[in-house]
Amino acid sequence: MAFWDDHPSKKSKSVFHMKFTEEIKRSIYVALWLMLLTFPIIVIKVNTIDNVIIWRWSNIAGIGLASFLLSFFWQLYLRKKAPEKGVAMEKESFFRRLLENPKIYRPALIIIASCALVFPFIASHYQINVMTTALIYIMLGLGLNIEVGLAGLLDLGYVAFYAVGAYSYALLNYHFGLGFWILLPAGALLAALFGILVGLPVLRLSGDYLAIVTLAFAEILRLVLENWNDFSFGPSGISNIPRPGLFGIPLTPEQSAVYLYFILIALCLLTIFVIYRLQHSRIGRAWVAMREDELACQAMGIDKTKAKLAAFALGATWAGMAGVLFAAKTTFINPASFTFLESAMILAIVVLGGMGSILGVITAALAIILLPEYLRVFSDYRMILFGAALILVMIFRPGGLMAEKRRQYQFHHTDIEDKT
Amino acid sequence: MNFFWDLFLGGLTRGSIYALIALGYTMVYGILQLINFAHGEIYMIGAFTALIVASVLTMKGMTGLSVLMVAGVVAVLYSAAYGFTVEKIAYKPLRQASRLSPLISAIGMSIFLQNYVMLAQTSDFLPFPNLIPPSDFLDSISHLIGPSDFIIILTSAIVMISLSLLLKFTKMGKAMRATAQDQQMALLAGVNINRVISITFIIGSSLAALGGILIASHVGRINFYIGFNAGIKAFTAAVLGGIGSIPGAMLGALALGMAESFGTGYISSDYESVFAFAFLILILIFKPDGILGRSSQQKV
Numbered sequence: 001m002a003f004w005d006d007h008p009s010k011k012s013k014s015v016f017h018m019k020f021t022e023e024i025k026r027s028i029y030v031a032l033w034l035m036l037l038t039f040p041i042i043v044i045k046v047n048t049i050d051n052v053i054i055w056r057w058s059n060i061a062g063i064g065l066a067s068f069l070l071s072f073f074w075q076l077y078l079r080k081k082a083p084e085k086g087v088a089m090e091k092e093s094f095f096r097r098l099l100e101n102p103k104i105y106r107p108a109l110i111i112i113a114s115c116a117l118v119f120p121f122i123a124s125h126y127q128i129n130v131m132t133t134a135l136i137y138i139m140l141g142l143g144l145n146i147e148v149g150l151a152g153l154l155d156l157g158y159v160a161f162y163a164v165g166a167y168s169y170a171l172l173n174y175h176f177g178l179g180f181w182i183l184l185p186a187g188a189l190l191a192a193l194f195g196i197l198v199g200l201p202v203l204r205l206s207g208d209y210l211a212i213v214t215l216a217f218a219e220i221l222r223l224v225l226e227n228w229n230d231f232s233f234g235p236s237g238i239s240n241i242p243r244p245g246l247f248g249i250p251l252t253p254e255q256s257a258v259y260l261y262f263i264l265i266a267l268c269l270l271t272i273f274v275i276y277r278l279q280h281s282r283i284g285r286a287w288v289a290m291r292e293d294e295l296a297c298q299a300m301g302i303d304k305t306k307a308k309l310a311a312f313a314l315g316a317t318w319a320g321m322a323g324v325l326f327a328a329k330t331t332f333i334n335p336a337s338f339t340f341l342e343s344a345m346i347l348a349i350v351v352l353g354g355m356g357s358i359l360g361v362i363t364a365a366l367a368i369i370l371l372p373e374y375l376r377v378f379s380d381y382r383m384i385l386f387g388a389a390l391i392l393v394m395i396f397r398p399g400g401l402m403a404e405k406r407r408q409y410q411f412h413h414t415d416i417e418d419k420t
Numbered sequence: 421m422n423f424f425w426d427l428f429l430g431g432l433t434r435g436s437i438y439a440l441i442a443l444g445y446t447m448v449y450g451i452l453q454l455i456n457f458a459h460g461e462i463y464m465i466g467a468f469t470a471l472i473v474a475s476v477l478t479m480k481g482m483t484g485l486s487v488l489m490v491a492g493v494v495a496v497l498y499s500a501a502y503g504f505t506v507e508k509i510a511y512k513p514l515r516q517a518s519r520l521s522p523l524i525s526a527i528g529m530s531i532f533l534q535n536y537v538m539l540a541q542t543s544d545f546l547p548f549p550n551l552i553p554p555s556d557f558l559d560s561i562s563h564l565i566g567p568s569d570f571i572i573i574l575t576s577a578i579v580m581i582s583l584s585l586l587l588k589f590t591k592m593g594k595a596m597r598a599t600a601q602d603q604q605m606a607l608l609a610g611v612n613i614n615r616v617i618s619i620t621f622i623i624g625s626s627l628a629a630l631g632g633i634l635i636a637s638h639v640g641r642i643n644f645y646i647g648f649n650a651g652i653k654a655f656t657a658a659v660l661g662g663i664g665s666i667p668g669a670m671l672g673a674l675a676l677g678m679a680e681s682f683g684t685g686y687i688s689s690d691y692e693s694v695f696a697f698a699f700l701i702l703i704l705i706f707k708p709d710g711i712l713g714r715s716s717q718q719k720v
Contacts, residue, residue: 037501040494041468042540046475049547053476059540154520201701204708207519208455212659213704215652216697227690340652344527351524384535390528391510398517 023075031068038063116265120258128257132329134369135264136322141349141361142271143318148347149356150284151311152291154211157218158346160198161191161316163338165323167225170238170333180244184324191320192313199312203305206294218343225335237334241327260329267325271318272358279356283310288356352393354400363401427685428678433569433638435677436576440631441654442661442669443583444503444624450600450664451620453519457526458506459628460651461533462499464644466629467636468537470495471548478549488551496629503625504618506533512614530648538644545643548636568638575634579627580670587666596620600664653693656700662713671711675699 042063045054120128140162147153165187172178172186202213225232232238243256244263251259278284286307289297298304327333349368353360372382393401441463448456474491482490510529514522552571561570587593598606599616607613635650636642653676661672676696683695703711 033505037498037505038540040472040498041465041537044472044476045541046472046479051479053479148520154523201705205704206708208449208453208663209659209704209708209710211455212656213701216656216700219652220694220697223691223694340648341531344531348524348527351520355518355520380539381535384532384539387528387530387532387535391525391532394517394521394525394528395510395513398514398521 020072020076023072023079026075027068027071030071031064034067035060035064120261125254125257128261129329130370130373132257132261132264133373134366135261135268136326136329137346137349137365137369138268138362139264139271139318139322139325140346141353141365142268142275142358143315143322144346144350145353145356145358145361146275146278146287146318147311147315148350149361150279150291151287151308153308153311154207155214155315156211156340156343156347157198157214157216158315158319159338159340159343160214160218160221161195161319162323162326162342163218163221163225163335164191164194164316165320166327166333166337167232167238167323168320169324169327170241171232173241174238180242180324180328184321187324188317188320191316191323194320195312195314195316196309198316199309203308215340215343218338218340222335222338225338232335235334235336237332237336239332241331241333243331244328260325264325267321272362275358278314279358283307287311348390352390352400354402357400357402360400360402423685427681429565429569430685431678431681432674433572433677434681435657435674436573437631437635437638437650437673438654438657438677439580439670439673440576440627440634441650442657442673443580443666444628445651445655446658446661446663446666446669447596447620447624449658450666451596451603451617452511452515452522454511454522455526455655456511456624457523457651458510458529458533459503459624460647460649460654461530461537462503462506462625462647463628463632463650464642464647465502465533465537465632466495466499466625467548467632467642467646468541468644469498469629470551470633470636471546471642474549474551484553488553491551492630492633495633496626499625499629499632500622502533503621503628507617507621512617530651534644534647541644543644545641548640548642550640551633551637568634572634572638575630579630583623583627584666592616592619649693653696656696660700660703660710662710665710665712668710668712675703675711 039060042059043056045056046052047054119131123131140158143161144155144158147155147158168187168190169180169183172183178186198214198217202210205213226235228234243251243253244260246259286297286302289300289302290304290307294304297307326337330337345368349364350361352368353362353364368386372386375382375385378385441459444459444462445456448454448459470491473494474487477487477490506529510525511522514525550568552567554567559567565573587597595606595611595616596619598609598611599613603613606616631650636646654673657673657676658669659672660676661668661670663669676699679699680692680696683699684692687695707713
C-alpha cells in the first residue's frame with residue numbers, strides 16, 4: 001500500500017521532468033482500490049423477495065472516474081502546497097489584519113446589520129424561516145462554545161439541554177397556559193438546572209469519559225421522552241404550541257415569523273455580548289486555564305468544581321433558550337428532533353468555526369444550516385455531502401475556519417529604546 | 421429459574437456482540453486516543469456485504485455451510501479494507517491536529533458511510549437470511565441454548581481468546597502494546613507506527629464485521645442505521661470497562677449486555693438502552709476510569 005504512505009512532495013523535485021506520470025500512476029491505483037472497495041455495495045443490489053440481482057455496472061465506472069480525478073487533483077494540490085506553506089501563513093495574518101482594522105470592520109458591520117434589518121421585508125416566508133433556524137443554531141453553537149471551546153469539556157449530548165428548553169415551553173404551556181415571555185427565562189433556567197444535574201456526577205471525569213456520559217444523559221432523556229407517554233406524549237410529540245405573543249395583538253403566521261426573526265436577532269446579539277464579556281472575565285480565563293491544564297489551574301487557586309458547573313450551567317442556558325424558541329417557531333416538537341445527529345451538528349458548528357471563536361461559530365452555523373437548505377436540488381445527497389464536507393474541512397483546516405487568536409501581551413522594544 | 425437462565429443467555433449473547441465491536445473501539449482508542457465514530461458503520465457495512473454475497477450465492481444455487489463461510493470471509497475482508505481506507509482518508513492527515521478535529525472527521529465519516537449505503541442500497545429494512553445451517557448437535561442442545569446464541573457466544577469467545585494471545589505473544593502484538601503505551605518511544609525503538617495503526621484498524625474492523633454478520637443473522641434484518649446504535653453501545657461498553665484496556669472492553673461489554681438483558685426482563689422492555697446508559701453513569705460515578713481502566717491520576 002505504498003501509494004498512500006509516500007509523501008509526494010518528497011519526490012516532486014527529482015521527478016519533476018516526468019510531469020504527471022507519477023501522479024497518474026498513483027491515482028490509477030487509488031481509483032482501482034476504491035472501485036474494488038465499493039463494488040459489492042454500489043454495483044450489486046439484491047432483491048431477496050423476488051430473488052433477483054440487479055447489476056449496476058455503470059456506477060462503478062463513475063466511482064472509478066471520480067476517485068481518479070479527485071486523487072489526481074489532491075496530489076497536484078499536495079505538490080503545490082509543499083513549497084508554499086509560508087505564503088499561506090502570510091495570507092492568513094493579512095486576512096486577520098483586515099478583520100482587526102476598524103476602517104474595514106466597522107463599515108462591514110454596518111452593512112451586515114442593515115442587511116439583517118431589511119432581510120425579513122424583502123425575503124419570502126420560507127427564507128425567513130430558514131434564517132430563523134440558522135439563528136437558533138448560532139445560539140446553540142455559541143452556547144456549546146462555552147463548554148467545548150472555552151472550558152474544554154467535550155459535550156456530545158448538548159441536544160439534551162435544547163430538548164429540556166423545548167419541552168419545558170411546550171409542557172408548561174400545555175398544562176398551565178403560561179406564555180412565551182415567562183417561559184423563555186423559565187426554560188433557560190430549567191435547562192441550566194439540568195446542566196448542573198448533568199455536571200455534578202461528571203465532575204471527576206475527564207476527556208472522553210465526559211463525552212460518553214453526556215451522550216448517555218442525552219440518550220436517556222430522549223428515550224424517556226419517547227417512552228413516557230403520560231408525561232411527554234411519546235413519539236407523537238406535542239403540537240399546537242403557541243407562537244410568541246406581542247402584547248396580545250393577533251399576528252398572522254407570516255408576521256409572527258418576522259417577529260420571531262427579530263426576537264432571535266436580539267437574543268443572538270445578547271448571546272454574543274454576554275459570551276464576549278464572559279470570555280475575558282475572571283471565569284472565562286479560569287475556563288481557558290482549565291482547558292489547557294486542569295492541574296496547573298487548580299494550583300493557581302481556581303475552584304475546578306465551580307468553574308466546571310458554571311460552564312455546564314451557562315452552556316445549557318443558551319440551549320434552553322434556543323429550545324424554547326425552536327418550539328415556538330415550529331409549534332410542534334417530538335423526540336425525533338433531539339437525536340445524537342443534532343448534537344453532532346452543533347459540535348460540528350463549534351469545531352468547524354474554530355474553537356472559542358465567536359465569529360467562527362457564527363460563520364459555521366450559517367454555512368451548515370443555509371448551504372443544505374439552498375442545496376435542496378441535491379436533497380438525496382445532502383447528508384452524504386455534509387459528511388464529506390466535515391471530513392474535508394477538518395483535513396484542510398484542522399483548526400477550524402477561524403481559529404481563535406490567543407490573547408497575548410507583547411513586549412515592545414521601542415518603548416525602552418525611547419527612554420534610554 | 422428458567423426465565424433467569426433465558427435472561428442470562430440473552431445478556432451473554434448481547435454482551436458477546438458488544439464485545440466484538442467494543443474491541444475495535446478500545447484498540448483504536450488505546451493507540452490514537454480517538455473515538456472512532458465510524459466504527460459502527462464498518463459493522464453495518466460488514467453485515468450488508470455478507471447479505472449481498474450470501475444472496476448472490478444462494479441465487480446461484482449454493483447452500484449450507486459454504487454460503488456462510490464464503491459470505492463471512494468476504495464480509496470480513498471487505499470491512500477490514502474499509503477500516504484501513506477510512507483511517508488513511510479521514511484520520512491519518514489529522515494525526516498532528518488537536519483532539520477534536522479527528523473526532524469531527526470521524527462523525528463526518530460516519531454520516532458519509534451511512535448515507536453511502538442508504539443511497540447505494542436502500543433505506544428500508546432488508547431481511548437477513550439465517551445462515552447457520554441446521555445440525556444435529558445444535559438441535560440436541562436447543563432446549564438449553566438457541567443455535568444462534570450458541571454460535572455467537574462460541575465465536576466471540578474464540579475470537580477474544582485468540583486476540584488476547586495475538587497481543588500477548590506475537591511481535592506485532594508487542595508493537596501494538598508498545599505503541600499504545602508511548603507512541604514516541606515505540607517509534608524510537610523501531611516500531612513502524614503507520615503499520616501498527618493500519619493493522620489495528622484492520623483487526624478492529626474485522627471483529628466488527630464478524631459481530632455484524634452474527635447479530636444480523638440472529639436478529640434477521642438490517643438497514644443502514646444499525647451501525648449507529650451498535651456503535652454507541654459498544655463505545656459505552658468500552659468506556660465502562662476502561663477505554664484502552666482490552667480485557668476491560670470484554671468485561672464492560674458483558675456487564676452492559678447483562679444490565680440490558682436483566683433490566684428489560686425484570687423492569688420494563690421500553691427502556692432497554694436507558695438501563696445501559698444509566699448503568700454506565702452509575703459505574704463511572706464510583707470508578708471514573710471504568711472497571712479496569714488505568715487511573716488517570718495526574719502528577720506534575
